[in-house]
Amino acid sequence: MTDSWATYGADLHLDLSSVAAGERGLRAALTGSLREAARSGRLAPGTRLPSSRTFAADLGIARNTVAEAYAELVAEGWLTARQGSGTRVAERARPRHTPAPPRVRRPARRGPAYSLVPGSPDVGAFPRTAWLAAARRALTDAPNDAFGYGADTRGRIELREALSGYLARARGVYADPDRIVLCAGFVHAARLLGQVLRGRRIREMAVEGYSLDLHRNLFTDAGLRTRPLWVDGSGARTPDLAGLGPRVGAVLLTPAHQFPTGAALTAERRAAAVDWARTTGGLVVEDDYDGEFRYDRQPVGALQGLDPDRVVYLGTASKSLAPGLRIGWMVVPPDLLDEVMAAKGPAEWTSSALEQLTLAEFLTSGAYDRHVRAMRLRYRRRRDELVAALGGRVPVSGIAAGLHAVLDLPSGTERSVVRAAAWQGLAVEGLERYRHPDTEMPMREALVVGYGTPADSAWTPTLEALTAALP
Structure with a gap:
């Protein structure tokens, strides 16, 4: 007799393999196993059990054996049986040998009530209705192989083709679908x-002197030392x-x-970066961070357009x-493609093929x-309201695009302002971070304010x- 699982109602695992042959022995074992499962709480009150016919077929025993076991447990009060509702574990069948542990009232941990930490959009504005419509169309048109393991390491061709057109049009990227890796x-x-x-035996990598430590650490973890470039009002000093x-x-x-x-x-400085790459190999x-969101300036194309053979372009839907x-x-540049695909592995396993197809439909x-x-209009309104609320009390920069602003502070005040914000229930980060x-x-002292994060109800x-919190 092998372990079995019910095919209707709850998945029910009972081991009757050690029971001697004979209907009386099987019935006693089945009754005892079900009773113990209900007594110990493994079968929660209200759990629907398989029908006697289904359960008997699953266990390979006579239906009458299951029916008699059910009837005995109903009589004992462990199970209930009602017409149209099936056989269920009785609500009063709670563990009898182990008292319920007392509920311990733990002190509540109060986190910040508000957040201006950068790095996140307003997730409440996700286009649920439009995304659902795209998902329905994508699912309807999805080829059968989309439900397989994903043979192409680069990801679904439908999304790569859609991205190729969009990135060329909107970001000035030279993106052949064969060179896009999802x-x-x-x-x-x-x-x-x-x-x-x-x-490739590269041991050092330059990064911007102000940058996200999470991103720097990803390359440090790979065994590369990071070397900082100065950053000023014109960006990184690539010369x-x-x-x-x-x-x-x-x-x-x-x-x-x-x-x-x-x-x-x-x-x-863009030209200097490309010249360095060409000269040194x-x-x-x-990282095309916030590339879509611009307010007071002409579109700035991707650096990749200057030299697609020396620049790896990274973008996300985040x-x-x-x-x-x-x-x-x-x-990816042509001479890097095989190495990237080898690093990724023999199949696409990182994201759902259906989500990829939905994004492809959303784009096309x-x-x-x-x-x-x-969202550009929404974030611009947020930015303008932020600047208006500040009333010129501190200089504000970095607001021509993106989802965050930099508020410069008097020397020696950054840490105290961050602490003062915490007292106000506000999470915000200083530039030193x-x-x-x-x-x-x-040293430049400032706050980095992510105005895309708060919900509308929390904005004011x-x-x-x-x-x-400001001085």
Whole structure:
């Protein structure tokens, strides 16, 4: 007699393998096993049991044996049997040998009531209705192989083709679908690139002196030392790349909207980055952070358009749609493609094929463009309300694009302002949080305010908490 699971009602596992043959022995064993399962709480009150016919077939015993066991347990009060409701574990069948543990009242932990921590969009504005419509169309048209394991390491061709057209049109990226590799966001892409760079015997990588430590650490974890570049109002000082030495084989940049300072990399510094890569054989890794959201300036195209053979372009749907989608993409130079695919593995396993197909439909139908335009207006209104609430009390920069602003503070006040904000129930981060530990840049004290995060209902009290914390 083998272990079995019910095919109707709850999945029910009972081991009758040690019971001697004979209906009386089987009935006693079945009754005892069900009683103990109900007594111990393994079968919760209200759980519906399989029908006697189904359960008997599953266990390979006579139906009458199951029916008699059920009837005995009903009589004992462990089970109930009602017409139309089936046989269920009785509500009063609670563990009798183990008293319920007393409920312990734990002190509540109060987190911040409001947040201006950068890095997240307004997830409450996710276009649920439009996304659902795209998902229905994508599911209806999905080929059968979309439900398999995913034979192409690069991801679904439908999304790669849709991204190819969109990135060329909206970001100036040269993106042949064959050179696009889908991934589960920036973190996944960076881990793959770190593995590839290490395999190429690159030991050092330049990064912006103000940058997200999580991103720097991804490459450090791959065995690369990160070397900081100074950042000013024109972005990273890419002409300094040549002075970092021959061991530096790659540089990570956020040219469209530097994080966290908000500067756009100037044309001269873009050219300097590409010239360095061409001269040294190095690689530029472009994080197109906040590339879609611009307010007071002309569109800034992707750096990749200057030299698709020396620049790896990274993008995600995290800011434009939602981080929870876990969909990103790399546009990879031809000589790097095989290494990236090898690092990713023999099949697409990082994100759902159906989500990829839905995003492809969202892009090709025009729904993505409509959503981005709507969010651009929404975030611009947020930015304007932030500036108005500040009333000129502190200088504000980095607001021509993106989802965050930089509020410069008097010298020596950054940490005290962050603490004052915490007393107001507001989570906010200082610029020091993003400073590379090895940089020699002069200290700049400021707040990095992510105005995309709060819900509409919390926006006004969030601004009030911020202004109350400022000197």
